[in-house]
Amino acid sequence: MTFLKILVVDDDPVTRTLLTKRLINEGYTIDTAEDGRVAIEKLARQFYDVVLTDLIMPGGVDGIGVLEEAKRINIKTEVVLITAHGSVDNAIEAMKKGAVDYLQKPINFDELFLRLDKIRNLKMLVKNASDLREAMDVTEKTSAETIQDLEILVTELNGRLSAIRATLLQEGMAPESRIRQVLDGLDEA
Amino acid sequence: MVKIRPEEIKVLSNYIYNVSGITIDASKAYLLETRFGKLLDEEGCKSYSEFYHKAKSDPRRMLEKKIIDAITTNETLFFRDTSPFDLLKHKILPDLIDVRSGKGTRPGTTNLKIWSSACSTGQELYSIAIVIKELLGNNGNHKTTLMGTDLSNAAVAQASAGTYNKFEIERGLPREKLHRYFTPAGGNWKIKDEIRAMASFRHMNLMQPFVGIGKFDIIFCRNVAIYFTLQDRKKLFDKIADVLEPDGYLLIGSTESLTGICPRFIPKRHLRSVYYQLQ
Numbered sequence: 001m002t003f004l005k006i007l008v009v010d011d012d013p014v015t016r017t018l019l020t021k022r023l024i025n026e027g028y029t030i031d032t033a034e035d036g037r038v039a040i041e042k043l044a045r046q047f048y049d050v051v052l053t054d055l056i057m058p059g060g061v062d063g064i065g066v067l068e069e070a071k072r073i074n075i076k077t078e079v080v081l082i083t084a085h086g087s088v089d090n091a092i093e094a095m096k097k098g099a100v101d102y103l104q105k106p107i108n109f110d111e112l113f114l115r116l117d118k119i120r121n122l123k124m125l126v127k128n129a130s131d132l133r134e135a136m137d138v139t140e141k142t143s144a145e146t147i148q149d150l151e152i153l154v155t156e157l158n159g160r161l162s163a164i165r166a167t168l169l170q171e172g173m174a175p176e177s178r179i180r181q182v183l184d185g186l187d188e189a
Numbered sequence: 190m191v192k193i194r195p196e197e198i199k200v201l202s203n204y205i206y207n208v209s210g211i212t213i214d215a216s217k218a219y220l221l222e223t224r225f226g227k228l229l230d231e232e233g234c235k236s237y238s239e240f241y242h243k244a245k246s247d248p249r250r251m252l253e254k255k256i257i258d259a260i261t262t263n264e265t266l267f268f269r270d271t272s273p274f275d276l277l278k279h280k281i282l283p284d285l286i287d288v289r290s291g292k293g294t295r296p297g298t299t300n301l302k303i304w305s306s307a308c309s310t311g312q313e314l315y316s317i318a319i320v321i322k323e324l325l326g327n328n329g330n331h332k333t334t335l336m337g338t339d340l341s342n343a344a345v346a347q348a349s350a351g352t353y354n355k356f357e358i359e360r361g362l363p364r365e366k367l368h369r370y371f372t373p374a375g376g377n378w379k380i381k382d383e384i385r386a387m388a389s390f391r392h393m394n395l396m397q398p399f400v401g402i403g404k405f406d407i408i409f410c411r412n413v414a415i416y417f418t419l420q421d422r423k424k425l426f427d428k429i430a431d432v433l434e435p436d437g438y439l440l441i442g443s444t445e446s447l448t449g450i451c452p453r454f455i456p457k458r459h460l461r462s463v464y465y466q467l468q
């Protein structure tokens with residue numbers, strides 16, 4: 001996951017093309033949607049690390065709609081909203097609903113790349129942590145099996161040692177038959 | 190970040206051992222820096238010696254509590270290792286209820302006492318409570334008393350609040366149980382009152398004598414003795430043997446062993462899990 005897969009959602013073809021070009025130059029994998037509806041269809045078909053969506057779009061599904069659907073389909077998809085200049089309230093509303101970040105128009109590309117870098121680092125950390133956890137779980141599970149088997153085995157062996165001891169100490173039996181009995185017992189086991 | 194000096198490592202490790210029983214290997218001194226760096230700053234201490242003296246001389250022991258919170262590893266999850274909870278549901282609880290409800294002053298009734306002896310943030314005890322709820326429902330004949338104790342006050346406080354963030358919740362808890370036994374609270378999840386009310390939590394140091402806690406039918410002592418010396422583990426399990434009912438059950442961590450530690454306990458196997466009973 002070195003390069004994020006991003007879905008760019010904007011009804012304005014000029015912005016869409018510009019974003020796509022700049023992001024591809026930076027090494028990201030880009031797909032586009034011209035409105036909220038198309039975005040949701042694409043989100044249902046495949047996984048995107050990040051959705052970069054305009055807040056206000058025509059056609060019934062706006063940026064918040066895309067955000068909610070993206071999060072419902074896969075909680076791991078991060079959504080960055082692009083808002084009109086000065087509409088911070090809307091952006092904050094979106095953050096409450098689970099967006100990771102927002103950008104104001106006109107888009108400052110350096111800022112955008114910085115934010116995407118942060119998202120990427122965060123995703124890598126989360127992945128490292130869950131890989132480690134996974135590895136730990138596997139180690140723990142196999143060692144638990146070994147330890148528990150040994151624990152039971154040691155107890156069984158201790159029981160057999162006590163039985164041997166008892167046999168060897170048995171009075172009224174010739175030493176040789178005690179030994180034979182012990183050996184027979186050992187052969188059985 | 191303030192660096193810890195070799196002579197300070199010894200003093201601080203000793204102090205930690207005295208207040209918690211937790212042993213810190215000299216080779217893991219970096220652990221002290223990562224765990225206490227922030228606290229040192231907050232307390233405005235310029236060195237680990239100053240930090241140590243501040244902790245020692247505080248009559249209200251506020252800093253001692255913070256040190257304990259910082260040095261304990263509270264790592265836990267709901268239904269950790271799964272099998273102990275299956276064992277509880279399919280063997281231990283049914284067996285104990287059978288044995289107990291036949292005897293006693295009021296046949297047909299039981300009151301089982303269960304102790305999560307290093308409960309951390311409560312996931313272990315709440316998992317037990319959920320198993321009991323699912324097995325016994327609201328059957329009033331079978332009462333249970335669930336107690337959770339831990340050395341870390343912060344852990345006990347979170348257990349009491351019964352609130353967990355999305356990372357804590359994601360681990361170990363099946364979705365269907367999450368929705369049945371928790372309610373959303375802000376960005377977090379809170380255990381429902383019906384489960385919360387089954388359990389009580391308090392602070393307790395397992396290194397000290399067990400006074401006035403009575404006897405238990407089932408004791409969970411998982412993933413805590415691993416931090417203690419062999420000598421202290423022996424003492425701990427001996428004390429646990431003293432407070433376990435003669436036909437009670439002990440569960441330890443899945444990678445722990447009592448071989449060479451406490452001969453009073455014998456391991457027994459049921460399907461894929463191991464539990465301990467008194468000889």
Ligand SMILES: C[S@@+](CC[C@H](N)C(=O)[O-])C[C@H]1O[C@@H](n2cnc3c(N)ncnc32)[C@H](O)[C@@H]1O
Pocket residue numbers: 209210211261262263264265266269306307308309310313338339340341344393394395396410411412413416442
């Ligand atoms: C790794 S957690 C185990 C939690 C849970 N039993 C489990 O298995 O998931 C270890 C806990 O032991 C507690 N602990 C450490 N020393 C202790 C002591 N001396 N007395 C009581 N609890 C202690 C820590 O505060 C921590 O919450």
